[in-house]
Amino acid sequence: MKICVLPGDGIGPEITAEAVRVLRALDLKFELEEALLGGCAVDATGQPYPEATSKLARAADAVLLGAVGGPKWDTLPREQRPERGLLAIRKELGLFANLRPAILYPELANASSLKPEVVAGLDILIVRELTGDIYFGQPRGIEQRDGERYGFNTMHYTESEIRRILRVAFEAARKRNKKLCSVDKMNVLETTQLWRDVANELAPEYPDVELTHMLVDNAAMQLVRAPKQFDVMVTGNMFGDILSDEASMLTGSIGMLPSASLDEHNKGLYEPSHGSAPDIAGQGVANPLATILSAAMLLRYTFGLEEAAQRVEGAVKKVLAQGYRTGDIFEPGTKKVGTREMGDAVLAAL
Amino acid sequence: MKICVLPGDGIGPEITAEAVRVLRALDLKFELEEALLGGCAVDATGQPYPEATSKLARAADAVLLGAVGGPKWDTLPREQRPERGLLAIRKELGLFANLRPAILYPELANASSLKPEVVAGLDILIVRELTGDIYFGQPRGIEQRDGERYGFNTMHYTESEIRRILRVAFEAARKRNKKLCSVDKMNVLETTQLWRDVANELAPEYPDVELTHMLVDNAAMQLVRAPKQFDVMVTGNMFGDILSDEASMLTGSIGMLPSASLDEHNKGLYEPSHGSAPDIAGQGVANPLATILSAAMLLRYTFGLEEAAQRVEGAVKKVLAQGYRTGDIFEPGTKKVGTREMGDAVLAAL
Numbered sequence: 001m002k003i004c005v006l007p008g009d010g011i012g013p014e015i016t017a018e019a020v021r022v023l024r025a026l027d028l029k030f031e032l033e034e035a036l037l038g039g040c041a042v043d044a045t046g047q048p049y050p051e052a053t054s055k056l057a058r059a060a061d062a063v064l065l066g067a068v069g070g071p072k073w074d075t076l077p078r079e080q081r082p083e084r085g086l087l088a089i090r091k092e093l094g095l096f097a098n099l100r101p102a103i104l105y106p107e108l109a110n111a112s113s114l115k116p117e118v119v120a121g122l123d124i125l126i127v128r129e130l131t132g133d134i135y136f137g138q139p140r141g142i143e144q145r146d147g148e149r150y151g152f153n154t155m156h157y158t159e160s161e162i163r164r165i166l167r168v169a170f171e172a173a174r175k176r177n178k179k180l181c182s183v184d185k186m187n188v189l190e191t192t193q194l195w196r197d198v199a200n201e202l203a204p205e206y207p208d209v210e211l212t213h214m215l216v217d218n219a220a221m222q223l224v225r226a227p228k229q230f231d232v233m234v235t236g237n238m239f240g241d242i243l244s245d246e247a248s249m250l251t252g253s254i255g256m257l258p259s260a261s262l263d264e265h266n267k268g269l270y271e272p273s274h275g276s277a278p279d280i281a282g283q284g285v286a287n288p289l290a291t292i293l294s295a296a297m298l299l300r301y302t303f304g305l306e307e308a309a310q311r312v313e314g315a316v317k318k319v320l321a322q323g324y325r326t327g328d329i330f331e332p333g334t335k336k337v338g339t340r341e342m343g344d345a346v347l348a349a350l
Numbered sequence: 351m352k353i354c355v356l357p358g359d360g361i362g363p364e365i366t367a368e369a370v371r372v373l374r375a376l377d378l379k380f381e382l383e384e385a386l387l388g389g390c391a392v393d394a395t396g397q398p399y400p401e402a403t404s405k406l407a408r409a410a411d412a413v414l415l416g417a418v419g420g421p422k423w424d425t426l427p428r429e430q431r432p433e434r435g436l437l438a439i440r441k442e443l444g445l446f447a448n449l450r451p452a453i454l455y456p457e458l459a460n461a462s463s464l465k466p467e468v469v470a471g472l473d474i475l476i477v478r479e480l481t482g483d484i485y486f487g488q489p490r491g492i493e494q495r496d497g498e499r500y501g502f503n504t505m506h507y508t509e510s511e512i513r514r515i516l517r518v519a520f521e522a523a524r525k526r527n528k529k530l531c532s533v534d535k536m537n538v539l540e541t542t543q544l545w546r547d548v549a550n551e552l553a554p555e556y557p558d559v560e561l562t563h564m565l566v567d568n569a570a571m572q573l574v575r576a577p578k579q580f581d582v583m584v585t586g587n588m589f590g591d592i593l594s595d596e597a598s599m600l601t602g603s604i605g606m607l608p609s610a611s612l613d614e615h616n617k618g619l620y621e622p623s624h625g626s627a628p629d630i631a632g633q634g635v636a637n638p639l640a641t642i643l644s645a646a647m648l649l650r651y652t653f654g655l656e657e658a659a660q661r662v663e664g665a666v667k668k669v670l671a672q673g674y675r676t677g678d679i680f681e682p683g684t685k686k687v688g689t690r691e692m693g694d695a696v697l698a699a700l
């Protein structure tokens with residue numbers, strides 16, 4: 001059971017360190033090896049996704065990632081920006097299925113900017129396609145045309161790409177509340193008309209799941225208006241980027257939200273939904289719980305260790321119940337702790 | 351002063367009727383002529399944007415639209431769907447600048463799903479490019495490739511298209527709180543890298559306006575987390591579709607939100623931000639205020655009649671203060687009225 005650990009940039013090293021301690025504490029004989037991705041990799045090798053990292057990631061069963069990026073690298077040429085490393089590893093490993101839960105922990109209900117009655121008990125799973133769409137479409141670029149600059153990108157999907165992500169979403173819905181909402185913009189984009197057609201063709205294979213369709217603009221509204229109407233949502237790479245971030249912010253505590261990006265054989269890359277937070281990097285105050293919960297997803301999806309996954313998730317719930325809070329989720333009356341102490345608390349709860 | 355009135359489908363005829371009464375009551379010698387757009391046009395002529403409508407719209411100084419669409423026409427071939435009529439009129443009239451205010455009326459603060467302190471006093475203007483981007487990009491379609499269906503669309507912008515919408519946004523910010531946030535996905539899409547470059551090049555011409563940039567996924571989050579950080583937001587057609595709907599739903603009362611779509615000479619199409627609400631069509635219960643406020647925008651932007659615009663807006667504020675509410679914004683303790691009675695109240699307040 002090989003795990004490639006990519007601490008990345010900003011708070012990445014601090015938060016992955018805690019997740020690694022949790023994984024080790026489970027005593028499950030993981031082989032853990034570290035490598036560079038993102039800005040730190042650019043600094044060391046000139047490449048955001050160096051060959052050594054690629055080799056290790058390809059050989060591993062799972063990848064645990066902190067976060068990448070920061071202002072330091074924002075002015076580099078496109079090919080050397082940290083996020084190119086992220087896009088490259090997703091594509092190379094074929095991680096087409098991005099699972100992003102948006103869960104509101106009862107203890108953190110106040111953190112939401114929405115009214116308690118609108119978000120209490122929120123539990124949505126967003127399934128985002130991650131290796132296709134306008135993210136990777138060719139042709140693309142900025143050219144000179146008719147005497148001026150012209151920027152262009154290509155959105156596209158094949159029916160097999162659509163089918164395989166929809167299957168992941170249907171299966172996920174089957175294990176949850178059996179409601180799947182597929183999001184598209186079929187009234188404008190042919191690519192997403194095909195998306196809707198393929199979803200409708202697959203539906204009869206999942207008679208136990210209720211499939212509905214929603215236009216992306218309406219979905220962005222409904223997430224604000226009444227997010228609890230959703231169980232599983234599935235959509236393409238671009239819309240999924242926007243909607244999954246919107247959905248996670250409904251909870252008010254994205255420091256708590258993990259994610260998994262899976263290939264067709266349950267190999268996966270696991271990372272917190274939040275970013276590298278350069279402003280608080282190195283201070284030992286970042287919230288490691290989203291990364292620890294990402295490690296729980298790793299146990300579940302890649303290794304099928306459901307019990308171990310639940311142990312970790314249970315430990316996180318317990319530290320919340322005990323009142324431990326990092327700065328991002330702190331409220332008067334709770335115990336403010338740093339990254340390391342939060343890790344200690346989770347280890348104790350295990 | 352010629353106004354082309356397009357009642358459209360669903361609640362469209364009821365709500366435009368009230369806006370027309372308001373315009374007539376101003377006694378400003380408008381010439382008003384009605385025509386068909388959307389589903390009603392398909393029913394009558396087979397086309398969602400018939401030639402007769404196009405002729406009238408081209409000859410008019412401004413267009414007042416209700417709303418188009420409904421389940422009745424959803425199964426028609428793409429070219430005949432009501433929304434094609436909307437896209438066609440926008441494109442033909444060159445209405446590249448879509449202005450969508452998201453304003454929270456103090457009387458309606460409870461309608462929001464967000465906490466009062468998060469949205470109290472909300473006043474954002476979203477400037478959305480409306481005739482370019484992936485909406486109109488070629489090539490596009492669904493084809494057979496390598497034995498399976500393949501859907502594709504093209505996102506693109508020229509620097510002059512970007513520049514002209516950014517100028518509208520900079521000018522708007524100048525008249526407001528002098529903050530402009532330009533939204534893109536420059537870390538992935540070259541088209542929007544060009545967008546950001548052009549914005550930065552223009553900024554020195556507007557030294558009084560503070561320009562910032564935000565990635566679209568972050569913008570979708572920030573609108574939920576802390577929407578009052580925004581003054582004017584500007585973005586492309588696709589992102590604007592999503593973010594403007596998200597922003598309008600923050601108020602909880604999209605029955606109150608107007609919109610304007612302008613060409614380069616202040617010719618404009620004015621319509622409520624909400625849809626055709628087929629479920630309540632013909633019942634006389636729809637909220638006409640967004641359409642009446644769209645008429646106020648028409649007075650302001652096309653005819654420069656600032657005083658008349660403010661009179662109409664003042665009348666709408668007054669009826670809210672008087673406690674008149676249609677069903678969508680009703681709360682116990684207020685006076686529930688229908689579409690026509692709401693129109694009467696506005697006329698009385700004028």
Ligand SMILES: CC(C)[C@H](C(=O)O)[C@@H](O)C(=O)O
Pocket residue numbers: 083086087241537538567
């Ligand atoms: C960093 C960026 C390329 C990335 C994306 O857009 O996919 C990020 O926003 C995400 O959602 O993981």
Ligand SMILES: CC(C)[C@H](C(=O)O)[C@@H](O)C(=O)O
Pocket residue numbers: 187188217433436437591
């Ligand atoms: C009906 C549809 C084509 C349209 C759009 O996407 O532009 C609508 O959603 C809007 O925002 O006016």
